Amino acid sequence: MMKMLSRYIAFFVLLCPVLLYAGTNDNEILLDQSGDTLKLYVDQIGYGNKVCGSISSGACATDWTLTGNTVTMDIDMIGNLNQIFGPTLFDSTDVDLKLTGNSNVWDWNVGYGGSADSSVVDVDISGNSNQFDIDWAYNASAERLDFDLDINTGSSNVWDINIDADDVTWNVDVIGSSNNFATTQSDGAYQSLTMEWVGSNGDIDIIQSSGTCPTGISSCYGVINADFDSENAIVDIKQKDTGD
Structure with missing residues (x-):
């Protein structure tokens, strides 16, 4: 009996490292795409999935380089600790x-070193402690963006979204507590932000800076329409006719 038990324990100890190693492997998509009229559909369900464009020690490391016009993209990720990275034109x-x-x-990073014109972005987020860092266009050519962000439930999320483009319509709906939201709309005419925020302890920073007007436009301006239902919120709004 003791011999059988000893063999069983030895087998279990040998098996454990294999099981632990297998558990560290995540699903990964490394995409390098160049071309127009792409239709891309991605569904990842589970823990620790990645759509890559770097990362490194957490694996993947580069790719997701997407360049093209008239792209239709539908990405659906369900689970915790998932990551989306990558330069996109x-x-x-x-x-x-x-x-x-x-x-x-x-x-x-969208449009860095290229362009990011005439796009529509719909984002639907549910969950807690998520982090979002979006840089749209930088100083690249970028005109006409419709951006809808819907946080239908979740707390302690952090957003840092910078949009450097002309003629931006930015709609944000947030439900949840202790969320941190920072956004900048810069360098263009006709900037519009509509926000509906429900939840306590929110930290909201909004900057609209017209900067340099597009060619043929003599007046640049921004409009913010915000509705806050929140206790202990901190809201900081800046509108400027300069690019500083």
């Missing part, structure tokens, strides 16, 4: 992104 593109889960990361 596109015009006339529809992006539909849905993230459901906690501690997810979305970090995108």
Whole structure:
């Protein structure tokens, strides 16, 4: 009996490292795409999935380089600790992104060194402690962006979204407590932000800076329409006719 028990324990100890090692492997998508009229559909369900464009020690490391016009993109990630990274160049593109889960990361550079014109972005987020860092256009050519962000439930999320483009319509709906939201709309005419915020202890920073008007435009301006239902919130709004 003791011999059998000893063999069983030895077998279990040998098996454990294999099981632990297998558990550290995550699903990964490394995409390098160049071309127009792409239709991309991604569904990842589970823990620790990645759509890559770097990362490194957490694996993947580069790719997700997407360049093209008239792109239709539908990404649906369900689970915790999922990550989306990568440089992206596109015009006339529809992006539909849905993230459901906690501690997810979305970090995108769109239009850096190229263009990002005439796009529609719909984002639906549910979950807690997620982090989002979106840089749209930088100083690249970027005109006409419709951006809808719907946080239908979740707390302690952090957003840092910078949009450097002309003619931006930015709609934000947030439900949840202790969320931190920072956004900048810069360098263009006709900037519009509509926000509906429900939840306590929110920290909201909004900057609209017209900067340099597009060619042929003599007057640049921004409009903010915000509705806050919140206790202990901190709201900081700045509107400027300069680019500083």
